[in-house]
Amino acid sequence: MPRGRVHRGYGGGIDEPTGPQPDQLRAAYEAGDSIRTLADDTGLSIRRIRDLLAESDTPSSTSPSVPRR
Numbered sequence: 001m002p003r004g005r006v007h008r009g010y011g012g013g014i015d016e017p018t019g020p021q022p023d024q025l026r027a028a029y030e031a032g033d034s035i036r037t038l039a040d041d042t043g044l045s046i047r048r049i050r051d052l053l054a055e056s057d058t059p060s061s062t063s064p065s066v067p068r069r
Helices: 022-030 035-042 046-055
Strands: none
Touching (some): 022 035, 035 046
């Protein structure tokens, strides 16, 4: 139940998610964009991009010649 308080930066109603959706990132990643490119284009961290890709069940494309840390 609303209590009549006004909060700075919130105009009321339902907050819609902003920024790229996981499915959009997955499509760009599968089209050949690198995680670094996606991070640079969206302004998100590489960790956040990886988390969003994992959320959309995107298979990772790691090279077997490059060990992961």
